[in-house]
Structures are given as structure tokens and as C-alpha cells.
Amino acid sequence: MQYFSTNRHSPLTNFREATLRGQPDDLGLYFPSVIPQLSREFLGDLREMPNDQIAFEVIKPYVGDAIDEQSLLSICKETVDLSFPLVDISERISTLELFHGPTLAFKDVGARFMSRCLRHFAKEADQKTVVIVATSGDTGGAVAAGFHGVECIEVVILYPKGKVSRVQELQLTTLGGNVTALEVRGTFDDCQLLAKQALADPEIKEKLFLTSANSINVARWLPQQFYYFYALKQWEGEPPVFSVPSGNFGNICAGILAHVSGMPAGGFLAACNANTVVPDFLETAIYRPRPSIATLSNAMDVGNPSNFVRILEIFNNEFPTLKENLSAASVTDEETIATMLKVYDETGYTLDPHGAVGYKALADHLMDRPGQKGIVLETAHPVKFDSVSEILEVSVETPPSVLDLLNKEKVATEIEADQETVKEVILSRI
Numbered sequence: 001m002q003y004f005s006t007n008r009h010s011p012l013t014n015f016r017e018a019t020l021r022g023q024p025d026d027l028g029l030y031f032p033s034v035i036p037q038l039s040r041e042f043l044g045d046l047r048e049m050p051n052d053q054i055a056f057e058v059i060k061p062y063v064g065d066a067i068d069e070q071s072l073l074s075i076c077k078e079t080v081d082l083s084f085p086l087v088d089i090s091e092r093i094s095t096l097e098l099f100h101g102p103t104l105a106f107k108d109v110g111a112r113f114m115s116r117c118l119r120h121f122a123k124e125a126d127q128k129t130v131v132i133v134a135t136s137g138d139t140g141g142a143v144a145a146g147f148h149g150v151e152c153i154e155v156v157i158l159y160p161k162g163k164v165s166r167v168q169e170l171q172l173t174t175l176g177g178n179v180t181a182l183e184v185r186g187t188f189d190d191c192q193l194l195a196k197q198a199l200a201d202p203e204i205k206e207k208l209f210l211t212s213a214n215s216i217n218v219a220r221w222l223p224q225q226f227y228y229f230y231a232l233k234q235w236e237g238e239p240p241v242f243s244v245p246s247g248n249f250g251n252i253c254a255g256i257l258a259h260v261s262g263m264p265a266g267g268f269l270a271a272c273n274a275n276t277v278v279p280d281f282l283e284t285a286i287y288r289p290r291p292s293i294a295t296l297s298n299a300m301d302v303g304n305p306s307n308f309v310r311i312l313e314i315f316n317n318e319f320p321t322l323k324e325n326l327s328a329a330s331v332t333d334e335e336t337i338a339t340m341l342k343v344y345d346e347t348g349y350t351l352d353p354h355g356a357v358g359y360k361a362l363a364d365h366l367m368d369r370p371g372q373k374g375i376v377l378e379t380a381h382p383v384k385f386d387s388v389s390e391i392l393e394v395s396v397e398t399p400p401s402v403l404d405l406l407n408k409e410k411v412a413t414e415i416e417a418d419q420e421t422v423k424e425v426i427l428s429r430i
């Protein structure tokens with residue numbers, strides 16, 4: 001499989017290079033040159049197929065000969081060794097719980113897959129790899145957990161002091177081993193700049209292989225297709241509408257990609273909060289990025305969704321085709337709160353704010369479509385957000401992994417937002 005840049009000014013490359021580089025030099029996004037088609041047998045056997053086999057069959061054409069089949073199968077096994085239950089909430093709406101991974105959010109799957117691909121490439125080249133991540137909270141945790149204990153890989157995390165939640169900080173700072181946490185006296189933007197400077201540093205480049213685990217990386221984006229198959233495997237009846245709480249649009253884009261490969265779906269609904277760039281675009285055909293607005297569903301506070309160009313690419317940048325295949329809705333914080341309360345009162349199910357945005361968008365969408373049913377992707381565990389117990393006035397049951405975390409000791413090195421210090425730390429990791 002070859003990958004091209006959506007900006008079309010970088011050379012074609014394979015899965016290995018696309019993963020190691022993250023982003024093409026022309027600052028586009030890597031995109032597969034053909035969208036593979038799933039076989040009838042595969043789709044027919046889905047219900048009986050183990051999750052790791054599904055993952056392997058779906059991802060194999062995208063990886064091509066960059067990883068041998070035996071190794072790819074074990075990477076898939078390790079990646080999806082989690083549960084993905086489909087739970088009925090009401091008669092027409094079910095939720096696919098994607099929060100049973102180590103950091104209780106769906107980003108775990110992409111991070112786990114990417115880390116194991118990097119391990120494979122590092123071993124092959126016999127070269128130690130350092131991964132640098134700047135985080136405002138959630139992504140760093142998923143990446144840290146995904147890479148923890150993975151041989152041949154060192155991880156350096158930069159996070160802004162005092163600006164992440166307690167649980168998030170513990171997720172970043174208690175792993176130890178190959179994960180080094182740097183607590184930066186500064187903002188998230190400082191952390192991001194430090195990571196960029198390190199990636200461009202000639203001395204670092206000379207001594208080791210440094211890469212980032214950015215969310216646009218193909219090895220994080222493509223495995224998100226797996227969820228949709230796991231949902232269908234547990235589904236009875238006509239293909240469902242998938243409602244996907246969306247921020248950078250990576251997750252929903254992966255679902256649409258799977259659909260274009262032949263996976264049945266009754267439609268895709270991008271559920272957004274007050275950050276309405278895409279819903280506005282579908283209405284007006286004008287794409288107008290803007291600064292993000294803070295909301296209760298903060299992992300979706302994105303003013304210029306990075307993966308949206310990939311969705312446009314799937315539909316050859318043809319607006320009418322896009323509109324036929326993608327719906328979008330925007331949900332306010334007030335509606336999010338009302339939905340959490342209503343669903344809890346009527347069904348006993350606890351939605352987190354991101355899942356509540358997805359639920360509300362889907363419930364409205366289904367009102368005009370009698371007979372149609374749908375699935376909300378529940379992207380995070382409600383315990384991750386303090387707002388949930390405040391809104392519902394109940395305490396959310398804490399999963400054992402979080403209880404464990406609360407007993408652990410934070411280990412982080414506090415630093416100034418200084419390029420040289422970060423460089424020293426990176427060079428000391430080999």
C-alpha cells in the first residue's frame with residue numbers, strides 16, 4: 001500500500017515511512033492510494049470471527065508488506081485484548097463502550113497499535129526510538145499507557161504544570177520504566193513548541209530516532225476502524241446509524257473509511273458540541289475554522305478538525321457526495337446536561353459528556369427516521385470527568401484501575417520551558 005499526501009507535494013511512501021514520519025513535509029496528511037475492498041466471506045463470517053482476526057483482516061491491506069503477517073497478527077492480538085461491549089440504552093439506541101482500555105478512553109486502541117508498530121520497526125532497524133508527546137491531558141495518558149513496557153521504545157511526555165486533572169496527571173506520571181514525565185512550568189502551547197524544537201534538533205537527529213505520536217499518524221488513525229466491526233458483530237437487524245462524538249474527526253473518518261471498504265452502515269452522524277465548523281460546513285458549503293470554545297465535552301473542543309481533509313479525500317472533495325454520506329449536529333452544554341439527567345433517570349445508564357453529545361444528536365436524528373436504529377460510540381468512561389457526579393448528583397463507580405492509580409506516587413521532573421533541558425533528557429534516554 002502506498003500513501004500520498006493530501007497536499008500532493010510530498011512523494012508517495014509506504015506504511016512504515018508514513019508511521020515513522022507522522023506527517024509529510026508539505027504538512028498534508030498521509031492517505032492510502034487505494035481504499036481496499038472487504039471480501040464477502042469476511043463480512044459473512046464477522047459474527048463468528050475473534051476480534052484479533054477482524055483487526056488483522058481489516059488492517060492488513062493498509063500495512064501491506066511493511067510488517068510480516070505473523071508479526072502483524074501478534075500486534076493486533078496485543079492491541080485489541082480489551083472488551084468492546086454493545087449495551088442497549090433504549091429501544092432504538094445502543095452504545096458501544098470504548099472505555100475499557102488502560103486510560104478509559106477510545107484513544108487507547110490507536111496508541112497501542114502504533115506503539116507496537118514502532119517496536120517492530122525499531123527492532124528491525126536495531127535502533128532505539130524515542131517518542132515525544134506534548135499533552136494537555138488525555139492523549140498523553142493513552143500514548144504513555146500504549147507505549148509503557150514496549151521494548152526498544154523510550155517515551156518523553158511534556159505536560160503543563162497545574163493544568164491537567166489529578167487522574168490525568170497520575171496516568172502520566174506513575175508508569176515509570178520507559179516513560180519519563182516532564183512537568184513543564186508553562187502552558188500546553190509551550191509544551192508543543194518544545195516538542196517541535198526537539199523534533200527539528202540536528203544533534204538529536206544525529207544520535208537517535210525521535211518521532212512524535214501525533215493523532216494524525218496513520219498507525220493511530222487506521223485501527224479506529226476496528227470498533228465499527230465490533231459493534232456490527234453484536235448487532236441484530238438493519239445496519240445502524242453510527243453517531244460519533246467528534247473533535248478532530250479521526251474516529252468518524254475511520255468509520256467512513258470502513259464503510260467505503262464495504263462495511264454495512266445506515267449512515268454516519270458527527271456529533272459536535274459548540275465547536276460547529278463541520279455542521280456549519282455541511283449546511284453552507286463554507287469551511288471556516290475558528291478558535292475553539294471550551295465546553296463540558298472538552299476532548300472535542302476543536303476549532304479546526306485536523307482529520308476533516310481525510311473525509312473530503314474519501315469523497316474526492318465532492319460536496320454533494322459528502323453531504324449524502326455524512327450528517328452532523330451540534331449540541332449545547334445545556335442539552336448535554338439535560339441528556340445526561342434524562343438518560344440516567346429513565347434508564348439508569350450513566351453517559352459521560354462526550355457520549356451525551358452523541359446520544360442527543362442521535363435521538364434527534366432518529367426522530368425523522370421511523371424504523372431506523374443507531375449506535376452511539378461512548379468514547380470515555382464517566383469517571384474521567386468530575387462534571388458527571390456533579391450533574392447527576394451520584395457518585396460514579398470507580399473502576400479498579402483508577403483506584404489503583406490513586407494509591408500510586410507521582411514521579412515527574414519539573415522543568416522550565418527550556419529547549420536545552422528537554423534535549424538533555426532526550427539524549428539521556430539512550
Ligand SMILES: *Cc1c(COP(=O)(O)O)cnc(C)c1O
Nearest residue numbers: 246247248249250251299379380
Ligand atoms: C479524542 C476524543 C474525542 C474526539 O475524537 P476525534 O477522533 O478527535 O474526533 C471524543 N471523545 C473523547 C473522550 C476523546 O478523548
